[in-house]
Amino acid sequence: MLLSMTGFGEGRAESPTIAVVAELRSINNRHLKISYRSSDGYHGLEPEAERLVRDRVRRGTVQLNVRVDRRSRAGDYRINHEVLLAYQEQLTELGGVHVQPTLDKLLTLPGVISAPDATGADPEADWPTIQKAINAALESLDEMRRREGEALAADLLAQTAAVTTELAGIEVRSPLVADAYRERLQERVGQAIEKVGVTLEPSDLVREVALFVDRSDISEEIVRLRSHLVQFEATITEAAKSKDGVGRKLEFIAQEMGREVNTIGSKANDSEISARVVEMKAALERVREQVQNVE
Incomplete structure (x- = not known):
């Protein structure tokens, strides 16, 4: 744990x-x-x-x-007889006052009883x-x-589960992005060339779509992020076997996950993927905060 x-x-x-x-x-x-x-x-x-x-x-x-x-112990205390007698003499010799001080009152006066040395x-x-x-x-x-660690583990696993859910949605959406881009491009170009009477070669459209797909391909980032998620969760599960603590390892994996998510966000030219990236970043920010508390 x-x-x-x-x-x-x-x-x-x-x-x-x-x-x-x-x-x-x-x-x-x-x-x-x-x-x-x-x-x-x-x-x-x-x-x-x-x-x-x-x-x-x-x-x-x-x-x-x-x-x-x-x-x-009682034997550790000492009565300072000289101080006690001095108090008694002064009290009985007070002019016009005849006082016979009792012993219990004398013992409460400063310096009469020496306490044991507390620094011994x-x-x-x-x-x-x-x-x-x-x-x-x-x-x-x-x-x-x-107890705190159990709560941390539960929260961290909940956050990585949220990232995994969003990543699954991105995996489904990613192959459709190129088709959507091709349709938008074909529509826009078709409207533009219709006005000037220019014919668009299919090969030109294919080449442009291919360039877009190459720039926006996030398949490698998806694979690496999923691998980091598996490793992160396994590290939490196997923490009890570690003699050196797992906090630093979790910090490193969290940094790598953040890097992959940022790359996905910058490469994917799609509103749905961008929305999912925002959710993943929010979950990973929570992860980064929490792993700072892990030994």
Whole structure:
């Protein structure tokens, strides 16, 4: 199945010492670009974190955010006795005020309790937990990308089906264009020479029609476009077997299909074919937009 380049994933993991939340966001990019942000003390894990992402993502701009919260135990907190006594002395010595401060109020004053050092990171010891969170985020990201990819595949196949329908109509109409041109030419020339009394040789008419047919022949373009359509649809169907992603291949085939349609439009001197070419161009424009999202 196709994979979209846009998605979001979140993963969580815990250990006795830390709680980790990893978030992944991906958007379109022709290449793979990874940015890494983390809590203080864990920036050195960027190479390992990027390696995990590269093992799962082939194209796109990926932003990885890793938040690490250290677990605090009661024994990690310390009471600053000097600060506590200083507060107590100042409160009891206030002139004209006799206050006997309670301990619970004193403990809420700034500086009385020292919290544990939140930056006491241990990247090497914490890496297995962080790795678990990142892998969970990657699983979540892949699930969203697969769902988006299924929708992309359905839309792309619908657009190529529309092109195939219009192409079938062009195949039917194309052989009739020369006959219609010959009839129009014969009528116009006949009206013109009738006024001057000139005789038109049949060979002259045949030669002119032959030149028109040669200039407007689109049989090769039709064959190539049909081949591109088959290849495009097969690439989508077989995407699950590809290890490198199929987005770039689909982009290339879409460009080739557009080139053939443009040639058909420029060579075919027929209003019905021109109308069908307009419909094919509209469908292929949608294809070109959508393949930009495919990994």
